[in-house]
Amino acid sequence: MIKCVYPGSFDPVTSGHLDIIERAAAMFDDVTVAVLVNKNKKPAFSAQQRMDFIKRSTTHLKGIQVDSFHGLLVDYMKKRDAQLIIRGLRAISDFEYEFQMAAMNAKLAKDVETVFLMTDISHSFLSSSMVKEIVSHGGDITGLVPEDIKNDVIKYFCR
Amino acid sequence: MIKCVYPGSFDPVTSGHLDIIERAAAMFDDVTVAVLVNKNKKPAFSAQQRMDFIKRSTTHLKGIQVDSFHGLLVDYMKKRDAQLIIRGLRAISDFEYEFQMAAMNAKLAKDVETVFLMTDISHSFLSSSMVKEIVSHGGDITGLVPEDIKNDVIKYFCR
Amino acid sequence: MIKCVYPGSFDPVTSGHLDIIERAAAMFDDVTVAVLVNKNKKPAFSAQQRMDFIKRSTTHLKGIQVDSFHGLLVDYMKKRDAQLIIRGLRAISDFEYEFQMAAMNAKLAKDVETVFLMTDISHSFLSSSMVKEIVSHGGDITGLVPEDIKNDVIKYFCR
Amino acid sequence: MIKCVYPGSFDPVTSGHLDIIERAAAMFDDVTVAVLVNKNKKPAFSAQQRMDFIKRSTTHLKGIQVDSFHGLLVDYMKKRDAQLIIRGLRAISDFEYEFQMAAMNAKLAKDVETVFLMTDISHSFLSSSMVKEIVSHGGDITGLVPEDIKNDVIKYFCR
Amino acid sequence: MIKCVYPGSFDPVTSGHLDIIERAAAMFDDVTVAVLVNKNKKPAFSAQQRMDFIKRSTTHLKGIQVDSFHGLLVDYMKKRDAQLIIRGLRAISDFEYEFQMAAMNAKLAKDVETVFLMTDISHSFLSSSMVKEIVSHGGDITGLVPEDIKNDVIKYFCR
Amino acid sequence: MIKCVYPGSFDPVTSGHLDIIERAAAMFDDVTVAVLVNKNKKPAFSAQQRMDFIKRSTTHLKGIQVDSFHGLLVDYMKKRDAQLIIRGLRAISDFEYEFQMAAMNAKLAKDVETVFLMTDISHSFLSSSMVKEIVSHGGDITGLVPEDIKNDVIKYFCR
Numbered sequence: 001m002i003k004c005v006y007p008g009s010f011d012p013v014t015s016g017h018l019d020i021i022e023r024a025a026a027m028f029d030d031v032t033v034a035v036l037v038n039k040n041k042k043p044a045f046s047a048q049q050r051m052d053f054i055k056r057s058t059t060h061l062k063g064i065q066v067d068s069f070h071g072l073l074v075d076y077m078k079k080r081d082a083q084l085i086i087r088g089l090r091a092i093s094d095f096e097y098e099f100q101m102a103a104m105n106a107k108l109a110k111d112v113e114t115v116f117l118m119t120d121i122s123h124s125f126l127s128s129s130m131v132k133e134i135v136s137h138g139g140d141i142t143g144l145v146p147e148d149i150k151n152d153v154i155k156y157f158c159r
Numbered sequence: 160m161i162k163c164v165y166p167g168s169f170d171p172v173t174s175g176h177l178d179i180i181e182r183a184a185a186m187f188d189d190v191t192v193a194v195l196v197n198k199n200k201k202p203a204f205s206a207q208q209r210m211d212f213i214k215r216s217t218t219h220l221k222g223i224q225v226d227s228f229h230g231l232l233v234d235y236m237k238k239r240d241a242q243l244i245i246r247g248l249r250a251i252s253d254f255e256y257e258f259q260m261a262a263m264n265a266k267l268a269k270d271v272e273t274v275f276l277m278t279d280i281s282h283s284f285l286s287s288s289m290v291k292e293i294v295s296h297g298g299d300i301t302g303l304v305p306e307d308i309k310n311d312v313i314k315y316f317c318r
Numbered sequence: 319m320i321k322c323v324y325p326g327s328f329d330p331v332t333s334g335h336l337d338i339i340e341r342a343a344a345m346f347d348d349v350t351v352a353v354l355v356n357k358n359k360k361p362a363f364s365a366q367q368r369m370d371f372i373k374r375s376t377t378h379l380k381g382i383q384v385d386s387f388h389g390l391l392v393d394y395m396k397k398r399d400a401q402l403i404i405r406g407l408r409a410i411s412d413f414e415y416e417f418q419m420a421a422m423n424a425k426l427a428k429d430v431e432t433v434f435l436m437t438d439i440s441h442s443f444l445s446s447s448m449v450k451e452i453v454s455h456g457g458d459i460t461g462l463v464p465e466d467i468k469n470d471v472i473k474y475f476c477r
Numbered sequence: 478m479i480k481c482v483y484p485g486s487f488d489p490v491t492s493g494h495l496d497i498i499e500r501a502a503a504m505f506d507d508v509t510v511a512v513l514v515n516k517n518k519k520p521a522f523s524a525q526q527r528m529d530f531i532k533r534s535t536t537h538l539k540g541i542q543v544d545s546f547h548g549l550l551v552d553y554m555k556k557r558d559a560q561l562i563i564r565g566l567r568a569i570s571d572f573e574y575e576f577q578m579a580a581m582n583a584k585l586a587k588d589v590e591t592v593f594l595m596t597d598i599s600h601s602f603l604s605s606s607m608v609k610e611i612v613s614h615g616g617d618i619t620g621l622v623p624e625d626i627k628n629d630v631i632k633y634f635c636r
Numbered sequence: 637m638i639k640c641v642y643p644g645s646f647d648p649v650t651s652g653h654l655d656i657i658e659r660a661a662a663m664f665d666d667v668t669v670a671v672l673v674n675k676n677k678k679p680a681f682s683a684q685q686r687m688d689f690i691k692r693s694t695t696h697l698k699g700i701q702v703d704s705f706h707g708l709l710v711d712y713m714k715k716r717d718a719q720l721i722i723r724g725l726r727a728i729s730d731f732e733y734e735f736q737m738a739a740m741n742a743k744l745a746k747d748v749e750t751v752f753l754m755t756d757i758s759h760s761f762l763s764s765s766m767v768k769e770i771v772s773h774g775g776d777i778t779g780l781v782p783e784d785i786k787n788d789v790i791k792y793f794c795r
Numbered sequence: 796m797i798k799c800v801y802p803g804s805f806d807p808v809t810s811g812h813l814d815i816i817e818r819a820a821a822m823f824d825d826v827t828v829a830v831l832v833n834k835n836k837k838p839a840f841s842a843q844q845r846m847d848f849i850k851r852s853t854t855h856l857k858g859i860q861v862d863s864f865h866g867l868l869v870d871y872m873k874k875r876d877a878q879l880i881i882r883g884l885r886a887i888s889d890f891e892y893e894f895q896m897a898a899m900n901a902k903l904a905k906d907v908e909t910v911f912l913m914t915d916i917s918h919s920f921l922s923s924s925m926v927k928e929i930v931s932h933g934g935d936i937t938g939l940v941p942e943d944i945k946n947d948v949i950k951y952f953c954r
Contacts, residue, residue, distance in 0.1 A: 103920035284739035421761035
């Protein structure tokens with residue numbers, strides 16, 4: 001059975017991320033959503049919170065595991081014995097960056113494959129940073145993050 | 160079991176196409192390579208020849224079927240009861256065209272999904288037209304098409 | 319008062335075009351939708367039919383005129399004493415082509431300005447060619463062209 | 478009457494910005510140039526200085542107001558009762574970013590429209606950061622910023 | 637001594653092409669402008685006319701030869717014992733196509749190198765097709781083609 | 796004789812950089828690799844170390860000089876009496892940034908020319924940041940940096 005990993009910062013998980021998770025879950029039996037812990041970046045939410053947000057947003061899906069990792073993605077793939085990296089591409093997107101990463105990962109680990117799913121076009125403008133920008137100025141994020149975590153995201157920024 | 164279709168003109172199949180076929184075969188159990196028959200275009204090779212080229216290039220792979228279709232891809236997907244469209248993306252690529260097609264197919268058939276694989280970087284400049292351009296001027300196409308069909312492709316253009 | 323021209327082939331007018339027309343109408347008082355007649359291209363619909371389709375799709379809008387022209391756009395602008403060219407940009411789009419045209423028109427007529435409106439993201443994959451491709455294979459074009467002309471577009475391709 | 482807002486950092490205003498302001502002023506009667514105050518960024522010039530630079534560069538234009546704002550642009554639009562956002566697109570440009578912002582603003586406020594003007598091709602390489610980079614190393618910025626503020630910009634970096 | 641070839645259709649040579657020729661001539665001692673003869677395309681001007689236009693536009697330059705070729709560029713490079721392909725890149729440009737060609741040429745002939753010069757930004761929107769489009773509708777092409785050939789280009793299209 | 800400068804951060808020099816240096820050396824007699832010293836950035840390696848890495852990687856090449864500079868590139872060009880800037884373009888690349896810089900440099904110094912070489916396709920995903928990212932997590936950088944400096948780069952990050 002193919003094991004898949006969907007890596008990302010998920011700070012916080014958006015409706016666009018959830019869309020990719022749902023579609024990956026429909027396609028593959030074993031999907032891990034893996035929160036990247038990067039010591040050099042200061043996320044708004046801790047790894048624990050980010051994992052919790054993903055878990056609460058995916059209770060309706062089967063076969064989804066949530067984990068976190070640091071270091072190189074290819075090392076994490078090896079540790080989990082996973083073969084497939086899943087990445088979402090937005091029509092409006094950091095396309096070149098994704099290709100650079102995929103090419104580098106292909107070089108570092110020959111048995112690891114990357115597949116790209118296209119983010120639903122209605123989410124193509126959406127990013128975690130934009131969500132944070134909007135909510136921090138009191139804007140409405142309904143539809144931009146999963147309904148289950150919306151209030152917690154708002155609460156965090158209104159402290 | 161997920162049924163996949165890898166559609167294209169394959170006029171003729173290149174080493175880049177073969178790379179995508181091999182990687183799809185490693186990932187999915189049921190992959191159909193489907194030659195698009197477009198009445199408005201004049202291919203160099205007939206649908207029959209193009210299917211034959213693909214068959215001879217994929218004898219080392221399991222679970223690969225070769226077929227042809229005309230009309231809308233989503234109708235062909237339905238006919239085959241297939242859920243997954245596979246497309247290769249070249250780093251140097253008609254990226255926007257692929258997204259436009261994927262978005263349109265998503266609109267026309269909600270249960271059809273497109274996944275993109277990244278063409279190996281060493282094939283990123285390769286296209287069927289380039290192969291035809293080179294061979295028609297007597298250039299060397301070794302490595303650009305599968306070894307099994309190279310001589311037939313050359314022979315065709317040197318008639 | 320500023321006079322605007324929204325030029326294009328409109329073969330046929332799509333829901334994406336209509337979206338741009340509606341937004342231009344909300345912004346400017348005098349908007350002409352101008353069908354380009356290009357002798358070197360073979361449209362599916364005659365200039366007369368294309369104008370008729372646009373008229374029937376815009377009966378709910380005020381201040382919209384429908385016309386046709388051939389030759390250089392800047393000459394047509396001068397003839398109508400119009401100052402503003404309106405163009406839709408699709409997120410997935412021939413962006414560079416639009417800029418090349420706008421730069422050239424700016425060079426040919428210094429008093430002519432081009433403004434770009436962003437096509438609604440739900441139409442960003444849509445083009446007249448795609449509509450023709452779909453309908454010619456019997457696919458469903460509901461939502462892709464204005465409802466008022468849908469049946470005529472279908473009828474034309476099913477002759 | 479349509480009220481327009483041309484938002485930006487303007488740190489400092491460049492000849493490219495001025496070109497957009499002049500063309501917006503020729504097209505619309507009520508144009509506000511709005512300096513974005515972002516607490517998380519450290520501009521070279523204070524909001525007050527940036528507004529002052531814009532005012533001194535636009536004394537030859539009618540109907541231009543200069544203001545500053547913080548928070549979400551759509552909230553500022555509402556506060557000013559403005560309908561139209563004006564953005565310049567450079568042929569060499571952060572095109573995708575602009576589209577992402579426009580799509581997000583369209584989502585946040587349905588009655589707000591964004592129009593894009595094309596920066597004159599001779600300014601297409603120009604940005605505020607480049608101006609600062611050049612002047613901070615003693616390079617010549619003639620033609621890169623409005624003549625009226627050139628000396629003040631130079632003076633600031635030679636303190 | 638390095639021998640350079642600047643290949644293209646030059647149908648007709650534009651001011652943008654001339655700009656690249658002048659800059660190549662300033663950099664290299666031996667530059668051949670090579671008109672591509674493609675049997676599958678119908679140029680407006682014959683190879684002989686296109687070569688004549690280039691010769692008349694470059695009388696002020698030293699070390700420029702004008703030639704024509706058909707077939708693969710790398711074969712022509714070999715025939716002339718030339719090592720360097722020169723290509724102009726427009727800021728608004730078919731960038732990906734150029735890279736695809738350069739990668740393919742690098743594969744076909746390992747000792748051939750491609751260098752790219754940037755077209756002057758004031759010519760970045762200019763192409764031979766645009767020149768033909770404009771002149772065929774009676775538009776003004778002053779500044780778009782070399783002054784020495786302007787009248788002949790106009791005359792041709794007004795026959 | 797034409798004097799060339801290949802400027803960059805080279806923090807550290809990669810196999811992609813070395814590829815460009817080798818090809819520039821084959822084409823031009825006088826090539827200076829110039830390490831940019833930017834006070835606002837914190838490089839992993841000092842200017843001295845970066846120059847040393849380049850020297851050790853280019854001992855097999857003739858006519859290569861290694862230097863460092865700060866301030867505007869055009870000023871450094873003048874100081875060295877150099878006419879030609881060499882830049883590598885990756886197929887996957889910051890293309891627009893390069894054009895913006897070249898256009899700006901053309902404006903600041905009319906007698907300075909920029910030529911672009913295409914990075915070999917097998918290095919098109921490679922960057923100094925990626926090398927640092929990989930080595931800092933203990934990944935294998937064989938083939939990503941010149942063999943002569945590999946151990947020193949590894950040693951630095953494992954302190």
